[in-house]
Amino acid sequence: MMKPETCDRCGKPGAKRLGEQWLCADCYFEGNSCCGEFGGNDRSLPIQVVHGDITRQEVDAIVNAANRTLLGGGGVDGAIHRAAGPRLLAACVPLGGCKTGEAKLTPGFRLPAKYVIHTVGPVWKGGGKSEADLLASCYKRCLEIARDHDEIQSIAFPCISTGVYHFPKEEAAEIAVKTVIEFLQRHGKQLDVTFCCFSDADAEWYRRILC
Numbered sequence: 192m193m194k195p196e197t198c199d200r201c202g203k204p205g206a207k208r209l210g211e212q213w214l215c216a217d218c219y220f221e222g223n224s225c226c227g228e229f230g231g232n233d234r235s236l237p238i239q240v241v242h243g244d245i246t247r248q249e250v251d252a253i254v255n256a257a258n259r260t261l262l263g264g265g266g267v268d269g270a271i272h273r274a275a276g277p278r279l280l281a282a283c284v285p286l287g288g289c290k291t292g293e294a295k296l297t298p299g300f301r302l303p304a305k306y307v308i309h310t311v312g313p314v315w316k317g318g319g320k321s322e323a324d325l326l327a328s329c330y331k332r333c334l335e336i337a338r339d340h341d342e343i344q345s346i347a348f349p350c351i352s353t354g355v356y357h358f359p360k361e362e363a364a365e366i367a368v369k370t371v372i373e374f375l376q377r378h379g380k381q382l383d384v385t386f387c388c389f390s391d392a393d394a395e396w397y398r399r400i401l402c
C-alpha cells in the first residue's frame with residue numbers, strides 16, 4: 192500500500208506521520224506543540240537553533256552522538272573524531288565506554304570547541320523500550336556535566352539518535368527542547384544552548400517547537 196504523505200487535516204503534501212495521523216507542519220503546530228507546552232514561552236532562555244556542522248561550532252562544548260564503545264563510528268561521531276584528530280580517540284579509550292543515556296567528557300583537541308561531551312542515545316525499537324526516557328537522559332546528563340564544569344558556558348547538541356539509531360525526528364526534537372527548557376528553568380547557571388541541525392528541515396522543526 193502507498194504511504195499517504197498528504198496532511199490528514201488540510202490535504203497538503205509533505206506530511207509526516209505523527210502518532211496515528213499524517214500532518215503537515217502548519218497543522219501540527221496549530222494550537223499544538225510549541226514551547227508553551229514545554230514550560231512556558233520563555234524567550235529569555237538562551238537557546239538557539241542553527242543549521243550547520245557541529246564540528247565548526249565555536250562553543251565551549253559540543254555533544255557527540257556516540258555509541259557505547261566511545262571508540263568512534265559514522266555520522267556525527269565520525270565527523271567529530273575526524274575534526275578533533277587522533278588524540279580524541281586516545282582520550283576515549285581509557286573511559287571504558289558509556290551506557291545508553293549517560294555522558295562522558297573529553298577535551299576537544301583540534302576542534303574549535305574546548306570540550307566534547309560524548310553521549311549514547313537509544314536505538315529506536317518502536318517506542319516501548321524506554322527510548323524517550325533514555326533520550327531525555329542524554330540531554331540531561333550532558334547539561335549536568337556542562338553545569339558542573341567552570342569552563343563550559345555554552346553547549347551545542349546534534350539531533351541525538353535521529354540518524355542511524357532511527358529515533359523519529361519530530362519526537363526527538365520535542366524531547367530535546369522540553370528537557371533543555373526544564374533544565375535551564377530549574378538550574379541557575381547561565382548556559383547557552385545551541386541545537387545544531389545538519390538539515391534545514393530539522394532546524395525548521397526545532398524553530399517551530401521553540402516558536
Ligand code: AR6
Pocket residue numbers: 243244245246256257258263264265266267268269270312349350351352353354355356357387388389390393
Ligand atoms: N554536524 C551536525 N549534525 C550531524 C553531523 C554534523 N557534522 N553529521 C551528522 N549529523 P547519527 P545517532 C546529524 O547517525 O542516530 C554513529 O555511528 C545527523 O543528520 O550521527 O545517534 C555512532 O558511532 C542526525 O540528525 O547518530 C553510533 O554508532 C544526527 O546527527 C550511531 O552513529 C545523529 O545522527 C549513533 O546514531
